[in-house]
Amino acid sequence: MAGRVDLDGNPINPFTICMIGAGGFIGSHLCEKLMSETPHKVLAVDVYNDKIKHLLEPATLTWADRIQFHRINIKNDSRLEGLIKMADLTINLAAICTPADYNTRPLDTIYSNFIDALPVVKYCSENGKRLIHFSTCEVYGKTIGAFLPKDSPLRQDPAYYVLKEDASPCIFGSIEKQRWSYACAKQLIERLIYAEGAENGLEFTIVRPFNWIGPRMDFIPGIDGPSEGVPRVLACFSNNLLRREPLKLVDGGESQRTFIYIKDAIEAVLLMIENPARANGHIFNVGNPNNEVTVRQLAEMMTQVYSKVSGESSLETPTIDVSSKEFYGEGYDDSDKRIPDMTIINKQLGWNPKTSLWDLLESTLTYQHRTYAEAIKQAMSKTTAN
């Protein structure tokens, strides 16, 4: 920990980070990294702390004096400005970011991703504090290639699908397709932050995560989240595998995604934190272009990996098709393909992802099996008994 230097060989002095949304999936991994590998302090802000409990208790942990939890809802708590003022850097992760909410709770989605983020930007700008804001790959929406005929050879040309921070357009669906409420709110907050940088000198970095996955992502319905809740695809498919039910493929599972292991992605965030001169003023894609699959291929791979790590045989019918209307309701739409261009992050921070999809699924599904298999068995036997 001692003698940390940045990418230009300058010593890194310990600083204080106000991390909003620290109790979520990404926040929990970032807190873990900051506590175990750096001397920095974290003011962890969230409404929940279950995912960082292991870092907060017992008070004898070596980092006990470097992490403080503040149970604050940033919608309506005057303590937020004070915490931002106390910190050198604010990282904002707080958001509603599960697609099942975008079309069914569009107002909450827009408030969470735009309105609630506004004071954070304002306090950072007014107090001369640096901000790392979490946006999303969803701001790209659909690819240009999605509008070409299915058999067009141009669909194979990277110019029509690779997503570049400084060049690609943001292509959303019509207003009735409320799926895009999230992407649109994220895009507007990005533009506001960018404008604060240009007009008022705010020091900012914007992160666009491309499907980061790993342990502690979302919840397993009926175990550590609502029975009727719909988490992101990793948790949906994990839940199906744990319950030995077919994995549901929305609209044929044809959409494509690139998945990155959370631990690789956290390395990139740490480089941004510790190299402000290289990160300020930039928007960074953070993803793994080598890990592309269709959702159907993801389901097949997760089925194979789960069988390996649990020792259980696969189902005879491992997947079933469902329509998006049935699964998500009215107003759902989808991104067709998401390949991040890595030029900017590579040039500024020299970062590259490392972990293959198979390896990251193996460690993640081992965690899911260890954490949930017994609880699911018990919950299922109770239901049968009743």
Ligand SMILES: NC(=O)c1ccc[n+]([C@@H]2O[C@H](COP(=O)([O-])OP(=O)(O)OC[C@H]3O[C@@H](n4cnc5c(N)ncnc54)[C@H](O)[C@@H]3O)[C@@H](O)[C@H]2O)c1
């Ligand atoms: N995980 C990904 O692959 C991914 C992809 C794209 C974008 N992102 C963005 O990264 C950020 C973090 O994502 P995540 O996957 O960790 O999600 P998450 O839901 O696990 O974490 C978000 C955290 O913010 C907290 N929060 C929400 N509203 C709050 C409020 N009003 N006050 C205090 N805390 C509040 C939640 O309680 C939660 O703990 C989000 O902004 C999301 O849009 C993530």
Ligand SMILES: O=c1ccn([C@@H]2O[C@H](COP(=O)(O)OP(=O)(O)O[C@H]3OC[C@](O)(CO)[C@H]3O)[C@@H](O)[C@H]2O)c(=O)[nH]1
């Ligand atoms: O049971 C299921 C669940 C989902 N799908 C399909 O999988 C694709 C990916 O879904 P998901 O991971 O839930 O979310 P998205 O990738 O669409 O969106 C996220 O991307 C980044 C972020 O901003 C935050 O994580 C969020 O918006 C999708 O095609 C689903 O339809 C399925 O087939 N079966």
